[in-house]
Amino acid sequence: MAEILDGAALYLRLVRARLRAQLQYRSSFVLDVIGTFVISFLDFVVILIIFTNVPQLGSWSVAEVALLYGISCLAFALTDLVIGHLDLFPQTIRDGTFDLVLVRPRPTLFMVLTADFQIRRLGRISQAAVVLVYALANVSIDWTSERALVLAGALVTGVLIFIAIWVTVICIAFWTVEGREVANAFTYGGVTLAQYPIDIYDRWMRSFFAYVVPVAFVAYYPALFILGKRDPLGLPTWASFISPFVALGAALVALSVWRWAVRHYRSAGG
Amino acid sequence: MSDFLASLRLDLEHARRGYRRYEVYPAATIAGVFVNTVFGFLRAYVLLALYAHRPVIGGYDATAAVTYTWLTQGMIMTVFTWGWRELALRIRMGDIATDLVRPVDPLRAGLAMDLGRALYHAIFRGIPPFLIGATVFSLILPSSPLVWLAFLTSVVLAVTISFAIRWLYNTSSFWLLDDRGVMIIAGTAISIFSGFMIPVSFFPEWLAFIAHLTPFPSIIQVPVDIFVGRLTGPDLLLALATQLGWAVVLLLAARSVFALGVRRLVVQGG
Numbered sequence: 001m002a003e004i005l006d007g008a009a010l011y012l013r014l015v016r017a018r019l020r021a022q023l024q025y026r027s028s029f030v031l032d033v034i035g036t037f038v039i040s041f042l043d044f045v046v047i048l049i050i051f052t053n054v055p056q057l058g059s060w061s062v063a064e065v066a067l068l069y070g071i072s073c074l075a076f077a078l079t080d081l082v083i084g085h086l087d088l089f090p091q092t093i094r095d096g097t098f099d100l101v102l103v104r105p106r107p108t109l110f111m112v113l114t115a116d117f118q119i120r121r122l123g124r125i126s127q128a129a130v131v132l133v134y135a136l137a138n139v140s141i142d143w144t145s146e147r148a149l150v151l152a153g154a155l156v157t158g159v160l161i162f163i164a165i166w167v168t169v170i171c172i173a174f175w176t177v178e179g180r181e182v183a184n185a186f187t188y189g190g191v192t193l194a195q196y197p198i199d200i201y202d203r204w205m206r207s208f209f210a211y212v213v214p215v216a217f218v219a220y221y222p223a224l225f226i227l228g229k230r231d232p233l234g235l236p237t238w239a240s241f242i243s244p245f246v247a248l249g250a251a252l253v254a255l256s257v258w259r260w261a262v263r264h265y266r267s268a269g270g
Numbered sequence: 271m272s273d274f275l276a277s278l279r280l281d282l283e284h285a286r287r288g289y290r291r292y293e294v295y296p297a298a299t300i301a302g303v304f305v306n307t308v309f310g311f312l313r314a315y316v317l318l319a320l321y322a323h324r325p326v327i328g329g330y331d332a333t334a335a336v337t338y339t340w341l342t343q344g345m346i347m348t349v350f351t352w353g354w355r356e357l358a359l360r361i362r363m364g365d366i367a368t369d370l371v372r373p374v375d376p377l378r379a380g381l382a383m384d385l386g387r388a389l390y391h392a393i394f395r396g397i398p399p400f401l402i403g404a405t406v407f408s409l410i411l412p413s414s415p416l417v418w419l420a421f422l423t424s425v426v427l428a429v430t431i432s433f434a435i436r437w438l439y440n441t442s443s444f445w446l447l448d449d450r451g452v453m454i455i456a457g458t459a460i461s462i463f464s465g466f467m468i469p470v471s472f473f474p475e476w477l478a479f480i481a482h483l484t485p486f487p488s489i490i491q492v493p494v495d496i497f498v499g500r501l502t503g504p505d506l507l508l509a510l511a512t513q514l515g516w517a518v519v520l521l522l523a524a525r526s527v528f529a530l531g532v533r534r535l536v537v538q539g540g
Contacts (some may be wrong), residue, residue: 031451035451052474054323058322177297185309192312
């Protein structure tokens with residue numbers, strides 16, 4: 001327990017230091033955040049264009065799809081804020097700087113995940129939050145404390161699921177130096193998939209992304225419960241409550257894959 | 271005359287180098303094809319969901335829409351939609367000085383290399399995702415050799431236009447210390463207005479009108495519309511002429527802006 005508290009305290013210190021560094025160039029930072037905020041609406045513009053052509057996507061209205069978009073993009077943007085630098089992780093394997101992590105007196109995954117904290121992701125976070133607020137204002141929800149809880153829980157478990165996916169797939173970098181792009185197919189691909197109702201995808205793709213790469217549990221199942229919709233795929237209501245367990249399971253898988261990958265790591269350096 | 275032939279031989283040599291530069295990284299190609307294919311499936315199912323409501327949208331039936339998806343996934347690298355910063359980096363690092371003392375025109379050499387690169391990407395990043403898509407969906411394949419000829423001409427013009435646009439926004443590095451903002455804006459404009467994210471004919475009228483005022487539809491939408499048979503006869507010739515017009519105008523603009531930049535260029539020697 002003391003170890004966890006100690007780790008958390010260290011993380012907070014690291015984040016504070018990084019914030020100080022990244023806020024040095026104030027105007028560049030502000031421009032960056034505003035720019036990302038505007039440009040992140042691009043994906044959402046596609047959804048709006050789709051709905052100028054059809055009234056519904058499957059059985060989902062524009063506001064309901066916006067809810068899926070809001071939840072999954074907010075969870076992903078928060079993930080990106082905390083561990084977005086994993087995108088550059090394969091580079092540390094290639095140039096051998098990962099060796100430095102191995103000799104430090106903390107767990108390797110802790111060192112890698114806390115290596116950066118990119119505050120400029122605030123632009124994307126606020127864009128996703130705006131869409132989420134728009135969605136919540138435009139869908140008819142019969143609010144109960146359970147529904148509010150599922151919504152809040154969806155964001156937390158969403159972040160956990162995305163972190164787990166990212167860590168799991170980035171381990172490819174231990175075997176090939178081309179890990180980044182393949183990892184992107186699962187991370188960016190995962191969030192793109194989760195922006196739309198899962199029932200529009202074909203069965204093989206749905207099963208893969210619902211149960212193997214569990215992005216269906218980021219937004220789809222929680223949203224079904226929040227909206228009081230029946231699952232067109234026929235899963236019972238409890239599917240909306242198991243997201244936290246799915247997230248924990250995914251995190252355990254990620255942790256074991258990481259440990260296994262690090263054990264197999266042979267440095268390229270001499 | 272022999273000067274002219276010699277300069278053509280030089281172009282060909284540049285094109286060959288452009289091709290070879292990407293040929294030497296087959297693992298990157300495989301990883302890229304994987305990512306493009308995953309996104310191809312995602313986009314195909316989203317578009318297909320629209321056809322549950324209407325048989326034809328924006329002149330595309332379901333088969334044409336799915337063909338559009340796989341064709342655009344294959345064209346991402348061929349026309350190099352995002353992230354080309356070669357010239358910007360050479361300007362920033364000062365390597366551009368070396369290019370300027372060479373007895374070749376940097377723009378012409380750049381175009382020749384880029385066409386060589388595009389050939390590699392068309393074959394190895396363009397065709398594989400399309401073939402994989404064709405195993406799952408029924409796709410349109412033109413039967414007339416004339417359509418193929420028009421399509422290939424259109425793609426060459428699309429690469430040329432895309433190259434001129436990339437060259438233009440890269441030259442912003444002569445004036446700006448940080449080209450990231452320009453890169454992001456250009457990437458966004460290209461993604462949406464080229465019809466890459468969703469066909470231009472799906473746009474609401476006012477947005478489609480704005481798109482057609484820009485050169486961007488010439489990069490993706492025109493070649494795709496030729497391939498799926500939406501552009502035929504006089505419309506096709508007009509579209510090719512428009513592409514040619516944009517290619518000439520943008521190459522001239524690229525040349526003048528580059529010359530302006532060179533005039534104010536100062537490289538710190540060492």
